[in-house]
Amino acid sequence: MGATDDTRRSLGLVETQRVVLFTEDDPLVLDSGETLFPVEVAYETYGERAADDRNVVVICHALTGDAHAAGHHGDPDRPGWWDTLIGPGKPVDTDRLFVISSNLLGGCQGTTGPSSIDPATGEPYGLRFPLFTVSDLVKVHRKLLAHLGIRRVLAAVGGSLGGMQVLQWALDHPDELENGVVVCATARLSAQNIAFSAVARAAIMNDPDFADGDYYATGKGPDHGLSVARMMAHITYVSEESMRQKFGRRIQDRDEPRFGLGVDFQVESYLQHQGKAFLDRFDANSYLYLTRVMDYFDPFADAAVVRAQLAKTKTKFLVLSFDTDWRFDTSHSRGIVRTLTAHRVPVTFREIPSPHGHDSFLLDVPEYHRTVAAYLDRALEESV
């Protein structure tokens, strides 16, 4: 099954649903102690849920993902962000698995975040939105499952920030996840990782149109800053080799350089396009909050706490990295493996060869897909 044969199909047309999960009477209590309500969540589901819930897979998205992971919303040429991995006959095989994918807390694609209306003021939260943690993201995932009446989770699957949620979930609730699939993630950002986030935030917050985060009513936002943040982040998502192959030093739309300060090289044109396209789908304040969540993530910081959490865990892990990923290179995944194995948690680890850098987790890398497919196949067999 999976990536090795031709049975892969698209889910076809899918729909995003919305539900209010936390209300004034039952607010979301954040790690900071602050409360938040209402919290609305956008989510999609794919496949058929087994009567005993033994086939439930939860997808956790990365920094700029959304609920629309697979299938399409009307245009088959514009599938969900993880359509390579999720669908009938694909590694996350919706012929057999029931898949839930939701937009993260603090996001801007249907789930409550800084661009949502603060009921206390009737205005968008902006920077008055409370800071939150990866554990808080997990609380919202769990509340959605409770709302759907789901009693067990075969696997939580995520790449990058998504993998961080999977790890945190397994630590916070050692008896809940049967399996965790953690792809090109980290248990702790390095100084270099935080530095990139810092520059991205500086670009946004120093944009004259940022207006301290209250740009929603002004008709303009920190577009320049957000697109620069995205351009820079994009560089970290791909490998030098893939950039060399894709662009080299080629000149955009002609053979000879223009010798000017404007966009001249193809790579410049490409990044500029990426930056601009991002403005249509992402909110600058969400970008600030979600990058900050990653900076503070450090679930293995307290050895005694980790020992207690992992002593009880029933979660088995698949941890994957990609050899050309320099955003969260293999040493980050190895760090996770080291801590899990030291506490006798069953882990399978592979570093997958792929030329595409951090972005590999979103792409059709056959060895990667074979691995996820084999792992989930076995997990489903064992879950009876």
Place this chain on the structure above:
Amino acid sequence: MRADHDVIASLVPAGSRVLDLGCGDGTLLAELIRRGADGLGVEISDDGVLACLQRGVPVLQDDIDKGLGDLEDDSFDIVIMSLTLQAVHHPALVLQEMSRVGRKSIISFPNFAHWRLRTQLAASGRMPVSPLLPYSWYETPNIRLCSIKDFEALAHAEGLTVEQRILLDEGGSREGAVAERAANLLAAGAVYLLRR
């Protein structure tokens, strides 16, 4: 089950936390897990790792010649390496790493001083081939062939104590007691249980 796996499994107490270096397709680990062990494999080949995944055997894809840096001191009761020592580049380093991460080690290897191999080399003048060493010289993964005497000298030099030695015949099964009289000549291979 491979005959030498049977011998190795008999040395692993139920409930042990076991690491299997060069675990291949995970057959031995799956059997040990079935018998109540808590197991982890290390394997370098894609096919081996995928087979482990299909069996539900936890495995780290890694090159044991580079050490076991992801594994903590004393984190296993027993570290196994079956018929793999002769295929690593740095046997001494691997032995050190085994005794660092585990309290005991079990190592099996083919004995290159077995009489049949000696005879083959002497009589034909060509590199010996046997059931435990089935490859021609130009395609063999076995690059660090040693005899029982050689291995015991290395183990001694590394400060390891032999707790138990089980001699193997050419099929990988337990040799008869008579082989003990001249193990280096009569045994086709051996399994060692070592401690620091």
